[in-house]
Amino acid sequence: MELPEQQQQEEEEPDWLCPEPGGPGSHAAPARGSSAALGAQSGHGKTVPSGSTAHRVIVHIDLDCFYAQVEMIHNSELRDRPLGVQQKYLVVTCNYEARKLGIQKLMSVRDAKEKCPELVLVNGEDLTQYREMSYKVTELLEEFSPLVERLGFDENFVDITELVEKRLAQLQRDGCSKMSVSGHVYNNQTVNLHDVMHIRLVIGSQIAAEMREAMYNRLGLTGCAGVASNKLLSKLVSGTFKPNQQTVLLPESCQDLVGSLDHIRKVPGIGYKTTKRLELLGLSSVRDLQTFSPVILEKELGVSIAQHIQKLSYGEDDSPVASSGPPQSLSDEDSFKKCSSEVEVKKKMEELLANLLDRISKDGRKPHTIRLTIRKFSSTNKWFSRESRQCPIPSHVVQKFGTGSCDVVAPLVGILMKLFRKMIKVEMPFHLTLLSVCFSNLKALPSLAKGSIGFYLTRSSPPSSAGKKMEGVPQDQVNSCSFVQDGRIRNIRTRESSLETKSCTEEPEISLCPLHLLPAGIDQEVFSQLPEDIKEEIISDKTGERIHTKNVLSQPLPFSKGALPFFAQEQMHSTPNSRRADHSISSLSTGSS
Known part of the structure; x- marks a missing residue:
C-alpha cells in the first residue's frame, strides 16, 4: 500500500515548521493554586517598550482534532461516538473517543476498522466547512489583537503584548494585590510577581483563557494554548497538556523545555535536509547543537543558517507575529497511484480548476499567475520529487474570471498543458502521482466608479504581504516524511530540495x-x-x-520569474514568507492535536 504523503496537521500552511511540543515524555506538571501578591514592587519601576522582543507575550492557539470537531458541531449525534475523518484510504484525524480505542492519525481505513469496528467515518475531501470555520476562529482572535498569524486551518499565533501592557497598567491603577495563573505553569515553576516578565506572562495566561472561552461559547470549539515570550516557545509549550488545556512558560524554564526535545529534528525550523547534514557531523541532540563549534557549523552550512539554527537550539526567536491578511494564493491538488496519459491529466486539471474557480469567485480577487506542480513516480526519491512551472495568465483570460467557469476553463487548461509539456515528454511513457494547480498574484478589483475609463485602466495594489503566509501553496513539513496541505495528504519538501520552477516563455510578449x-x-x-x-x-x-x-x-x-512555489524555509519564523496560503495547508505536524 502506498505510504501516506502527509503528516496530519489540519491545513496548510504553512511555513512555520514545528513538531508536536511537549509530549508524553515532558516533565512539565500542572501548577497548583498558582497565585501570588502583586505589590508596589511588581515592576521595580521598570518600563519596557511593548515592541521589545525580549518582553513580548505571544499566544499559540492549537485547536483540538479540528476536522473532527467541525463534524461533531454539524452533527451532534457524533459527539460521543468514536469518529474519524477520512481522505482517500487514510484516517487523517479522529476525535478523542476514537483515540482512546487506539485509532491514530494517518492510520489506514482498513487498519482503523479492524482495530475499532464501531468507528464512524465521515468523508473529509471537501474542505469548505473546515476552511470557513478556520477563518471564523482567526476573526475571533483578531478581536483581542490585530496581530494574528494563521498556521493552517487549526493554529494561530497571537501577539497580545499591547493588551497585556494595558491590563497591567489598569491593575496597577486599581491597586490590585493578587493575581493567579490560568491553566498550567510549565515545570510547575513558582511565579514571582516581583518579576515584570512573570507578571506579563500571567496576564497573558488570563487573556489566553478568555480566547479559549470565547471560541467555545461562540463557535463550539476547544483548543490548547501556549503562552511565552516568542513564537517558537509558545508553539512548543502549547501541546504540553492536551486536550483543551493551556500552559504558560516562564523564562527560567525555557532551557528545560528546549532540552526536553529528544532530537534536533524536533527543533522548529530545522528541516529534514539540514537534520541529515547535522547528523553527518555527529549532532543528534539539542545539546550537541548548542555546544558544537560555530566555525565548523558556519563552514558546513553558511554563516546565516548556522547562526540561525544555533539560536533556535537555545529557544531564541525574534520573528514577529505578522498579521496574515487574505490568502496570497489559492491552490488545490490531488494525489493518486498513477496517471499516465494526457487525457487523464486534462481531466484532473479540470477537476482541480472547478474547485479553484469557485473559491476565486467567492474571494473576489483575480489571479494573474498560474502554477502547475507535478510529482513523478520514483521508487527511490518518493518524498522529494516535485517539479513546478508557472507563467502569467494572459490579460484576456484574466478578464474572464467571474464571468462563468465555462469561459475560462478551456484557456486555463491550455496554459496548464503548455506548462505540463515543459516538464513531461508526452511522447514518452510517464507515471505521475500528483498534480497541483495554484493561482497566485491575486489582485483586487478597481474601486473607481464603473463607467469611467479609470475603472477599466486602474490596477489595484496587491493585498498587504505583511504576513506573507500563502494558503494554497504546498508548505514544507521538514520534521517527518509527510504533511498535510489544505487539509489533504501531501508529500514534503525542504528548502534544500532541488525544486525547479521556471516561467513559461511561450506566452506572447x-x-x-x-x-x-x-x-x-x-x-x-x-x-x-x-x-x-x-x-x-x-x-x-x-x-x-x-x-x-x-x-x-x-x-x-x-514575465514574472518562477519564484519557489513551496515554503521550504527552514527558518521557523514566518516573515518574510509567503503566509498565506488557503494552502489550503498548514503544514505543521501537530502530533495528537
Whole structure:
C-alpha cells in the first residue's frame, strides 16, 4: 500500500515548521493554586517598550482534532461516538473517543476498522466547512489583537503584548494585590510577581483563557494554548497538556523545555535536509547543537543558517507575529497511484480548476499567475520529487474570471498543458502521482466608479504581504516524511530540495508604453489592448501633445520569474514568507492535536 504523503496537521500552511511540543515524555506538571501578591514592587519601576522582543507575550492557539470537531458541531449525534475523518484510504484525524480505542492519525481505513469496528467515518475531501470555520476562529482572535498569524486551518499565533501592557497598567491603577495563573505553569515553576516578565506572562495566561472561552461559547470549539515570550516557545509549550488545556512558560524554564526535545529534528525550523547534514557531523541532540563549534557549523552550512539554527537550539526567536491578511494564493491538488496519459491529466486539471474557480469567485480577487506542480513516480526519491512551472495568465483570460467557469476553463487548461509539456515528454511513457494547480498574484478589483475609463485602466495594489503566509501553496513539513496541505495528504519538501520552477516563455510578449508617458495608476496590460486613437488620447492628456503610440509601445512586459512555489524555509519564523496560503495547508505536524 502506498505510504501516506502527509503528516496530519489540519491545513496548510504553512511555513512555520514545528513538531508536536511537549509530549508524553515532558516533565512539565500542572501548577497548583498558582497565585501570588502583586505589590508596589511588581515592576521595580521598570518600563519596557511593548515592541521589545525580549518582553513580548505571544499566544499559540492549537485547536483540538479540528476536522473532527467541525463534524461533531454539524452533527451532534457524533459527539460521543468514536469518529474519524477520512481522505482517500487514510484516517487523517479522529476525535478523542476514537483515540482512546487506539485509532491514530494517518492510520489506514482498513487498519482503523479492524482495530475499532464501531468507528464512524465521515468523508473529509471537501474542505469548505473546515476552511470557513478556520477563518471564523482567526476573526475571533483578531478581536483581542490585530496581530494574528494563521498556521493552517487549526493554529494561530497571537501577539497580545499591547493588551497585556494595558491590563497591567489598569491593575496597577486599581491597586490590585493578587493575581493567579490560568491553566498550567510549565515545570510547575513558582511565579514571582516581583518579576515584570512573570507578571506579563500571567496576564497573558488570563487573556489566553478568555480566547479559549470565547471560541467555545461562540463557535463550539476547544483548543490548547501556549503562552511565552516568542513564537517558537509558545508553539512548543502549547501541546504540553492536551486536550483543551493551556500552559504558560516562564523564562527560567525555557532551557528545560528546549532540552526536553529528544532530537534536533524536533527543533522548529530545522528541516529534514539540514537534520541529515547535522547528523553527518555527529549532532543528534539539542545539546550537541548548542555546544558544537560555530566555525565548523558556519563552514558546513553558511554563516546565516548556522547562526540561525544555533539560536533556535537555545529557544531564541525574534520573528514577529505578522498579521496574515487574505490568502496570497489559492491552490488545490490531488494525489493518486498513477496517471499516465494526457487525457487523464486534462481531466484532473479540470477537476482541480472547478474547485479553484469557485473559491476565486467567492474571494473576489483575480489571479494573474498560474502554477502547475507535478510529482513523478520514483521508487527511490518518493518524498522529494516535485517539479513546478508557472507563467502569467494572459490579460484576456484574466478578464474572464467571474464571468462563468465555462469561459475560462478551456484557456486555463491550455496554459496548464503548455506548462505540463515543459516538464513531461508526452511522447514518452510517464507515471505521475500528483498534480497541483495554484493561482497566485491575486489582485483586487478597481474601486473607481464603473463607467469611467479609470475603472477599466486602474490596477489595484496587491493585498498587504505583511504576513506573507500563502494558503494554497504546498508548505514544507521538514520534521517527518509527510504533511498535510489544505487539509489533504501531501508529500514534503525542504528548502534544500532541488525544486525547479521556471516561467513559461511561450506566452506572447505585450508591448507597453513607457511608464513615464502614462498617467498615474494606469494598468499597462489593459492599456495595450486599447485602440491606437484612444491610447494616443490618454497619453496626450498627460503630455499635452499628440504622440503616436506605435513609436513608443516597444517595451516588452517582463514575465514574472518562477519564484519557489513551496515554503521550504527552514527558518521557523514566518516573515518574510509567503503566509498565506488557503494552502489550503498548514503544514505543521501537530502530533495528537
